[in-house]
Amino acid sequence: MFDMPHIMKNLRNNFMNYDIVVDGKVASFCHLRQMYEFEKHSTRRMCPKLTDDHFDLKIFKKMRVSLATEVLSRSVTVALRAHTVFEQLPVEASDTADFVERIDCVFDILNSRTAKIDHKFKKPLTANSAEKFSFLSDSIDWIAKWKFIHVQKKKLRRHRSLSTTACC
Secondary structure: OOOHHHHHHHHHHHHOOEEEEEOOEEEOHHHHHHHHHHHHOOOOOOOOOOOHHHOOOOOOHHHOHHHHHHHOOHHHHHHHHHHHHOOOOOOOHHHHHHHHHHHHHHHHHHOOOOOOOOOHHHOOOOOOOHHHHHHHHHHHHHHHOOEEEEOOOOOEEEOOOOOOOOOO
């Protein structure tokens, strides 16, 4: 199995430079930045762990796995959806929320540590984990469909198949 925390870090680093298109939906890091701008000036934040360090990565900050997992988390998904409902973000931000939610679930499944937890995806994989194995199988197919569009150049780049590369 690959090193899931560092895959998350590399995904976040690429997500900052590329919009990810899958099944006609566009996930964009700019929605996360916009959400954070609303959040950071609020006294009641949905994502209190997020700081400027999550979005303005200096050279050594890019290597911190915790900054990647916090920005691609369930709380960010909830905040994106809430800001979309309240029309502070464009409707397309819901596609980014769906993307982040799925990434968070994959991370939870592959990075579980304890069996005594209520969240079903955070429990370790066992022989009785049919639902999680099915979700992971579907996620492999989902990842294989990713297309990358460079944010500044707006050029399309296809994702290489998982069978030809060790890391997404």
